[in-house]
Amino acid sequence: MKFIAKTFAGLEDTLGREVAAIGGSNIVKITRGIAFEGDNEVMYRANL
Numbered sequence: 558m559k560f561i562a563k564t565f566a567g568l569e570d571t572l573g574r575e576v577a578a579i580g581g582s583n584i585v586k587i588t589r590g591i592a593f594e595g596d597n598e599v600m601y602r603a604n605l
Contacts, residue, residue, distance in 0.1 A: 558582075558594065558595060558596065558600065559592065559593075559594050560591055560592070560593055560595065560599075560603065561581075561587070561591070561592050561593075562576060562590055562591050562593070562599065562603065563590040563597070564589060564590055564591075565589065566579045566588075566589050567584060568588070568599070569586045569587070569590065569591055570591070572584070572591050573591050573593075576591060576595075576599075576603065578591050579584050579595075579599055579602040580595055580596075580598065580602065581582060581593040581594065581595045582594050584592060584596060
């Protein structure tokens, strides 16, 4: 599944590292956020 996580400007790299730590893949930095892929487990972890 594909996801987008939003954040404040300048924190995209930090968010990308956090998503990678929970198992996200194909992480792409976008304006004030990141796009990434993952399974249901990644989705649940991202929402905690």
